[in-house]
Amino acid sequence: MNFLENLFSKKKYAESIVLIDIGADTVAGAYVHYSDGEQPTILYVRRLPIEIRPDEAHDRAMVRALELLAADLIREGAPVLARATGSGSIGSILVSVDAPWQETRVHTEYFEQDESFIFTKELVEAKLKSSAAVSSEELLADTSIIGTILNGYETNNPYGRRVHRASIIALTSIIQRSVADDILRVLSRSYHTKKVFPIAGSSLRYQAMRILFPHERDALIIDATGRALTSISLVRKGMFVTMVHVETRSDDTEWVPAVTKELAELAKHYPLPRTIFLLAREQEVASLREKLDTANFAPLWFGDAPPKIVAVQKSFVGASVRQMTTNTPGLVVLLMTLYFRDRHAGSGEIR
Numbered sequence: 001m002n003f004l005e006n007l008f009s010k011k012k013y014a015e016s017i018v019l020i021d022i023g024a025d026t027v028a029g030a031y032v033h034y035s036d037g038e039q040p041t042i043l044y045v046r047r048l049p050i051e052i053r054p055d056e057a058h059d060r061a062m063v064r065a066l067e068l069l070a071a072d073l074i075r076e077g078a079p080v081l082a083r084a085t086g087s088g089s090i091g092s093i094l095v096s097v098d099a100p101w102q103e104t105r106v107h108t109e110y111f112e113q114d115e116s117f118i119f120t121k122e123l124v125e126a127k128l129k130s131s132a133a134v135s136s137e138e139l140l141a142d143t144s145i146i147g148t149i150l151n152g153y154e155t156n157n158p159y160g161r162r163v164h165r166a167s168i169i170a171l172t173s174i175i176q177r178s179v180a181d182d183i184l185r186v187l188s189r190s191y192h193t194k195k196v197f198p199i200a201g202s203s204l205r206y207q208a209m210r211i212l213f214p215h216e217r218d219a220l221i222i223d224a225t226g227r228a229l230t231s232i233s234l235v236r237k238g239m240f241v242t243m244v245h246v247e248t249r250s251d252d253t254e255w256v257p258a259v260t261k262e263l264a265e266l267a268k269h270y271p272l273p274r275t276i277f278l279l280a281r282e283q284e285v286a287s288l289r290e291k292l293d294t295a296n297f298a299p300l301w302f303g304d305a306p307p308k309i310v311a312v313q314k315s316f317v318g319a320s321v322r323q324m325t326t327n328t329p330g331l332v333v334l335l336m337t338l339y340f341r342d343r344h345a346g347s348g349e350i351r
Contacts, residue, residue, distance in 0.1 A: 140174060
């Protein structure tokens with residue numbers, strides 16, 4: 001390559017990452033390779049159960065399962081990665097943490113001045129920093145901006161514009177600090193990267209769903225993948241409105257009544273969309289879909305037509321992700337792959 005080619009060439013982005021999914025009952029890990037102009041490629045997946053011993057705390061059992069998972073990722077997964085990419089090095093680690101160790105909080109921040117002003121990323125970061133408040137037992141793991149309104153209008157490219165007033169909607173991921181410390185300790189023993197991105201699972205999956213279904217402007221998203229906690233997100237006119245949580249296991253007889261109760265509360269304040277997206281793990285999605293199909297939702301929607309329930313399948317994500325592993329990745333790992341592609345790949349930071 002001559003001098004001019006060197007001068008004007010742009011280095012192609014390529015990175016291999018580790019995905020870690022920490023649920024209430026299982027932990028999973030995956031190696032994924034990202035490269036400019038290509039689909040993300042899942043090269044290796046491993047999922048292990050969290051087996052709680054007598055008199056053992058839940059979080060201790062989870063950490064023990066994570067240690068076993070990390071060992072499998074290094075022993076079995078790293079050689080697979082090296083053969084596929086020519087290198088076993090890792091650039092980043094994305095860690096999704098579910099209940100009972102996480103909490104997702106929603107808040108809106110407002111900007112208004114007497115004179116018009118330029119809306120900048122620095123302005124937003126300063127506002128979010130000043131509003132961040134967690135206890136000493138909590139870790140503020142992630143703040144994701146999921147909506148921006150300038151002068152009363154939603155916009156996807158807000159920075160650098162002159163405005164009189166603005167607001168942002170943010171999802172904040174809170175993780176128990178002791179659990180977060182244990183997770184980081186286990187991962188730091190296995191990988192030599194400081195680019196570790198922890199996030200609450202409910203926040204990640206909501207954002208991945210908006211990537212997967214960008215044109216669904218009115219919908220409810222019922223996320224029951226976390227087992228211990230179900231989150232319900234409301235999207236109206238393309239904008240995130242609110243997220244509520246149901247603290248009951250998805251295999252419990254009280255799950256449908258609890259979901260119906262939360263929907264009834266939402267219906268007091270907002271017209272409910274007629275499309276419901278259901279997220280659930282593979283072994284539960286059929287039974288949960290059946291439960292929702294037979295639930296009495298009639299009082300919550302005007303008219304005779306019941307809401308349309310769409311059980312999100314792995315095949316929905318299949319066209320966006322390549323899979324080169326004999327172990328089929330679950331829906332959660334696929335959604336994590338989409339999320340990282342749009343939020344981190346090529347930048348090392350949230351955009």
